[in-house]
Amino acid sequence: MSEISLTRYLIEEQRNDRIKPDLRLLIEVVARACKSISVAVGKGALGGVLGDAGTGNVQGEAQKKLDVLSNEILLEANAWGGHLAACASEEMDHSQPIPDMYPRGNYLLLFDPLDGSSNIDVNVSVGTIFSVLRCPDDVVQPEDEHFLQPGTAQVAAGYCIYGPSTMLVLTIGNGTHAFTLDREQGSFVMTQPNMRIPEETKEFAVNMSNQRHWEAPMQRYVGDLLAGKEGPRGKDFNMRWIASMVADVHRILTRGGIFIYPWDRKDPGKPGKLRLMYEANPMSLLVEQAGGAASDGRARMLDIAPTQLHQRVPVFLGSKGEVEAAMRYHLEHDAAAA
Numbered sequence: 429m430s431e432i433s434l435t436r437y438l439i440e441e442q443r444n445d446r447i448k449p450d451l452r453l454l455i456e457v458v459a460r461a462c463k464s465i466s467v468a469v470g471k472g473a474l475g476g477v478l479g480d481a482g483t484g485n486v487q488g489e490a491q492k493k494l495d496v497l498s499n500e501i502l503l504e505a506n507a508w509g510g511h512l513a514a515c516a517s518e519e520m521d522h523s524q525p526i527p528d529m530y531p532r533g534n535y536l537l538l539f540d541p542l543d544g545s546s547n548i549d550v551n552v553s554v555g556t557i558f559s560v561l562r563c564p565d566d567v568v569q570p571e572d573e574h575f576l577q578p579g580t581a582q583v584a585a586g587y588c589i590y591g592p593s594t595m596l597v598l599t600i601g602n603g604t605h606a607f608t609l610d611r612e613q614g615s616f617v618m619t620q621p622n623m624r625i626p627e628e629t630k631e632f633a634v635n636m637s638n639q640r641h642w643e644a645p646m647q648r649y650v651g652d653l654l655a656g657k658e659g660p661r662g663k664d665f666n667m668r669w670i671a672s673m674v675a676d677v678h679r680i681l682t683r684g685g686i687f688i689y690p691w692d693r694k695d696p697g698k699p700g701k702l703r704l705m706y707e708a709n710p711m712s713l714l715v716e717q718a719g720g721a722a723s724d725g726r727a728r729m730l731d732i733a734p735t736q737l738h739q740r741v742p743v744f745l746g747s748k749g750e751v752e753a754a755m756r757y758h759l760e761h762d763a764a765a766a
């Protein structure tokens with residue numbers, strides 16, 4: 429059979445009534461923006477784009493030049509197509525309605541333009557994460573509050589990983605599919621249809637340097653993983669931590685595992701490091717659509733009712749059996765404490 433490009437996949441899904449034409453266009457535009465980001469990332473030092481931008485974002489993080497550039501590429505690409513009502517980004521304090529000079533569409537787009545950007549200067553994989561919601565029907569001028577919908581309301585989610593190859597991993601609620609960028613042709617080609625995460629795993633991903641700041645059930649859970657064959661879990665576990673969520677999640681979608689960024693006491697005011705709306709939710713939808721599970725350690729991620737655009741959340745996602753095991757440690761701890 430001939431290759432299935434992203435365009436062909438989306439057109440066929442539209443014919444099967446699984447995607448509306450304007451959502452299809454939106455995804456094509458995001459994919460095109462990701463190709464531009466991939467070019468910029470790929471040039472590295474030759475493009476003069478490495479290093480700090482000298483600015484900070486609303487989360488108090490130093491911005492890299494590539495964070496700012498990627499944000500601009502996504503905003504610019506999505507401004508004029510008529511498919512979007514507003515955008516929100518990790519790099520912008522508030523959401524931004526589509527400029528008045530362009531027609532406004534029915535969707536809201538959220539993105540982390542360049543996740544893991546602290547890895548950029550050391551040439552490790554980074555990525556763009558995105559989530560698409562419907563703009564509520566009666567809203568003419570979308571504001572931050574209109575983005576505050578649970579992850580179950582996402583109509584599409586995905587990421588683009590800029591690694592040895594550039595790949596787009598996408599779900600429109602009908603499985604999770606991976607497309608590899610054919611750099612000569614300039615098009616994304618389906619290379620892993622219907623990704624499936626093995627239910628059980630022997631691999632976990634967590635930043636162990638935070639261990640002393642974790643809460644008791646998290647300490648006990650990871651302690652049991654480290655105890656290996658001789659411990660209560662009865663098997664040896666391997667550990668990987670790329671410190672680039674897109675790369676860690678890509679590994680998990682490919683061969684299983686559990687990714688964890690728990691709450692910790694380092695900064696007790698923050699309920700975790702990662703952001704719900706444009707990191708945890710899109711990744712959780714991709715993982716669930718591939719047969720995995722995603723939670724905040726206690727409840728299903730996609731059911732969380734958001735209260736803030738840049739809200740943080742603890743993240744446990746990946747192989748279903750392992751995510752459920754981690755949740756058991758937390759829920760048993762809570763029950764005993766009660």
Ligand code: AHM
Pocket residue numbers: 489518540542543544545546635671672673674689701
């Ligand atoms: P960013 O959005 O500012 O790049 O931060 C998110 C990144 C994730 O990609 C990664 O999982 C995590 O931060 C790494 O954190 P740490 O530096 O604590 O290992």
Ligand code: MG
Pocket residue numbers: 518540542543544707
């Ligand atoms: Mg990020």
